[in-house]
Amino acid sequence: MLKYTITKEEYTVKVTLNGDLDIEGTELINDKLIPSLLTAKVVEVSLEQVPFVDSTGMGLLMNLVNTLKDSSITITISHVREDVFEVFELLQLPEIFGKEVFV
Amino acid sequence: MQSIISKGKNVEDAIHIGLNLLGVSKKEVDIEIITQETNGFIGIGKKQAVVRLTVTNELSKNIEVQSHSTSLEDLANTVTAMVEKQDVMNETPVNNHVSSTDLVGKSWVKDQRLYVVDSPSHYSTVTIGKGIQLIKNEEVFSGTSTVITEKDLLEIKLEEPQEEPTKWNVSIDNNKLHATIDVEPGYKIIREVQDVEPNEHIELKVRETKVFSNTLQYKEILEKLDALRVSYGFNHSEIMKSVNTLIPGRFEAATGKNAVAGKDGWIELNVDINPMNGLVEDESGKVNFRETKLIPTVEKGTVIATIHPPIPGKPGITVTNEPLPARQTNPLIARTGKGIIEIENKLVAMESGRPSIEIRGKLVKAAIVPKLIHYDNVNLTSGNIHFIGDVEVLGEVEENMLVEAEGDIFIHKSVSAAKLTTAKSIVVKGNVFGSELESGKNNMLIVELGHLVGNMLVELGKMIAVVKQLMKSPAFKSSDFSVTGLQPLLKILMEKRFRNFLISAKKYQDTVEKSKIYLKEGEWIKVSETINQTFITLSNQITTLDRLATLYQDMKELSNQSEVPVEPNSYITISDTVNSSLYCSGDVTIIGKGSINTKIHAGGIVKVHGVVRGGEVYGRMGIEIDEVGSNSGSKTVVAVPHDQLIKLGRVREGTILKIGNVTETIRNERTHIIARLNQDGQINLT
Incomplete structure (x- = not known):
């Protein structure tokens, strides 16, 4: 089952994701x-703790990236x-996301 | 000094041989062992023992002193010799062959040995050629040129003889119809030092001799063939040839029997269904419109065609004695339309009328075409005409009207600013003015759709491959496929990777939607619906890989079908045309005064008995025009594919001829020319 932890800094x-x-x-x-x-x-977003994905999961990721981008939020995906x-x-x-999203 | 070099199978033996030759006892000589014997390995690398015996008595020493200073005679006696492949060697025999005075200060090679005679005034030099090693005083000389003297102990070493074994292989081709032996006979390169005449400077050169030998055995081949399970159709004479050949070659050891192809099902027509002679000229070149034998008809009960079943082929045998099935033969599939029934492979007319048979690949469509006769003009009063069979209009087709038919269209008067569309042929007896005529619309559509399907097919194939690859990826879970199907995945794929597919798919769908009435084949529409559900609306229906594979097969079938030209072709025959556009998948014939500013596209031949002034004419199977070009300067283009001819009775200045991609503008008026592409790809006018 997927879990996530959030740490907030100023901006x-x-x-x-785990x-x-x-x-x-x-x-x-x-x-x-x-x-x-x-x-x-x-x-x-760190995917360090994500060992497997399925097609729905990638659709979710796409939704996440697109929604944040639409709200002018900078998003990066790492690890x-x-x-x-x-x-x-x-x-x-x-x-699709733009190469700069993956760091 | 008397000294000899002697060889023997061991040191003892060499000394013994030497003493015998000198005729002295062991006590009277100094013995110097130059090389110990080597036994080598099974004879390879075996070397004999070499010793130098020098007589030690006073007399001999005196001679030595003398010889070094004065006596030429004795100088020659002290020739130092190189020993190779000789059991015993000394300088005297050489001395017998040559006049010693000529030899002073010279060296030479004879019978694989290097000889030298010193001179007080200069030294003899030798250049060492490629592949030769000079061993001077038991040390390998590394330079290319050196001085040699009698005192040197000289030996020439050559590269070992090079040997290549016979290479061979037996292979069976993919169809298992041929077992072939590839043989490359072995060879041995033997190297020798070339003889050199005595000279002050000599060059040592290698002479190479290549000797071929084929060690392949008949038995070996049979064993190999057995291992490959070849058991049918041996060619013993070829196998023998492969064993005996001294040049590389390929031999067919066994030959299978190929399958004999069968014959697909075919149709035999019993009645004339081809109304191509719509309007014909008589002997004087006039066209009699009263003699239009346009429509062949059949009576009720007539057998119009027989469908023959396929004849199966005969299977062959592979070289491994397996049966080789003949290509599957396909039956012709008959689709009977209105007014036709199929009884025992016979197509029988159930109504009287015009039989229509369309053959496309394996599919035959037969129907009795109904006919609509419109006795008046087609205008706002009558409305547009849409009819599933033939349409005959006894009046005119007036402005902005449309006549659409599945069968032939026959207009007795003129057509002005109207549109005629049919899957079959069009005949207009009057003028065609500012109108659009399309015949063989179905074919045109199918070519267009076939092209789109072809594009999508390639992309879909790749898509299936990507999905399969993905399912093999270690980090990919395909568990959600059972819940959602491939939809989420396809959505992502359509986003970027297969965006082109989506573009083609939408275009295909639009085209099908717009032209549904011409697409009598349901398959095109079915594929369109599947594509829509799977890729465009992403409906809730669960998409599986199998479904994609089925779609792929269906599309492949359509793509193949679209490449088969339909027969018989449609045609357009009209009297005159002005400012119009004619599209036809078959021949276009203009039998009146000609064509003015009209665009003509024909899948067959374009024949104009009058004048073509302005406009573009394209004939895929060639063009024949009596007169072309205009004095007013309006642009006239006459185009055919690269392999076709343009025949013109008279061509005016400024006319553009286009054959394939090559264009030529006519500079001066000419008569009776045939234009074609020559071998250099240029237009040739004759």
Whole structure:
């Protein structure tokens, strides 16, 4: 089951996702995480603790990135595991989000 | 000094041989062992023992002193010799062959040995060629040129003979119809030092001799063939040839029997269904419109065609003695339309009328075409005409009116600023003025859709591959597929990676939507619906990989179908045309005064019996025009593909001829020309 921890600094919110980013995380991301981030200026998401993803999970990530971008919030995604990034690249997520999102 | 160098299978033996030759006892000589014998390995690298025996009595020493200072005779006696492949070697035999005075200060090579005679005034020099090692006083000389004297102990070493074994392989081709032996016979390169005449400076050169030998055995081949399970169709004479050949070659050790192709199902027509002679000229070149034998008809009960079942092919045998199935033969599928039934492979007319048969690939569509005769003008009073069969209009087609038919359109008077569209042919007896005529609309559409499907097919294939690859990725969970299907994934893929697919898919859908009435084949619409559900609206229906694969197959089928030209072709035959556009998947024939400022596109031949002034004419199968070009300067373009001809009776200045991608503008009026592309890709006018 997916969990997340948030540490807030002045303008930057750090989010660490923990667990598989999959269909079971739909409510958590869409209903809880996204609304709580809309007040931030900069959001840094760490995927260090995410070993597996599924297609719904990537859709959630896309929704997260697009929603924050629409609200003019800068978002970065970091510490993506190699295996997971391979999946992202197959779907060309870096091209969709913009290469600057992945750090 | 009397000294000899002697060789033997061991040191003892070498000394013994030397003493015998000198005729002295062991006590009278100094013995110097130059090389100990080496046994080598199974004869390779074996070397004999070499010793130098020098007679030690006073007389001999005196001679030595003399010889060094004066006597030429004795100088020659002290030739130092190199020993190679010789059991015993001394200087005297050499001495017998050459006049010693000529040899002073010179060196030479004979029979693999290097000889030298010193001179008080200069030294003999030798250049060492490639592949040769000079061992001077038991040390390998590393430079390319050196001075040699009698005192030097000289030895020439050559590279070991180079040997390549016979290489061979037996392979079976993919169809298992041929077992082939590839042989590259082995060879041995033997190296020798070339003889050199005595000279003050000599060069040592290697002479290489290549000797081929084929060590391949008949038995070896049979064993290999057995290992490959080849058991049918041996060619023993070819195998023998491969064993005996001394040049590299390929031999067919066994040949299978190829399958004999069968014949697909076909249709045999019993009646004339091709009304191509819509309007014909008589002998005097006039066209009699009363003689239009446009429509062949059949009576009720007539057998219009027989559908023959496919004839299966004969299977072949592979070299591994397996049956090779013949290509699957496909039956012709008959779709009977209105007024036709199929009884025991026969198509029978159930109504009287014009039979229509359309053959596209494996599909035959047969129907009796109904006919609408409109006795008046087509105008606002009558309304537009849409009809599923043939349409005959006895009057005119007036402005802004539309006649749309699935069968042939026949207009007895003129067409002004109107539109005629049909899947079949168009004949207009009057003028065509400012109108748009499209015949073979169905074909045009199918070519267009086929192109789109072809594009999508490539992308879909890649998409399926990506999904499969993804499912193999270690960090990817496909558990949600059972709940949501592939939809979320496809959505992401459409975002970027397969954006082009989405563009093609939307275009395809639009085209199908707009032209539904011409698409009698339901498959095009079915594929359009599936694409819509799967990729565009992303409906709730769960998409699986199997569904994508099925769609891929359906699209492939359509793509193949669109590449098969439909037969018989449609045609447009009209009298005259002004400011119009004619599109036809078959021939366009203008039999009256000609065509003015009209755009003509024909999938077949364009024939104009009058004048073409202005406009563009394209004939995929060639163009024949009596007169082309205008004096007023309006642009006239006549175009064909690169492999077709343009025949013109008279062509005026300024006319542009286009063959393939090559364009030529006519500078001077000419008559009776045929334009074609020559081998250099230029337009040739004859």
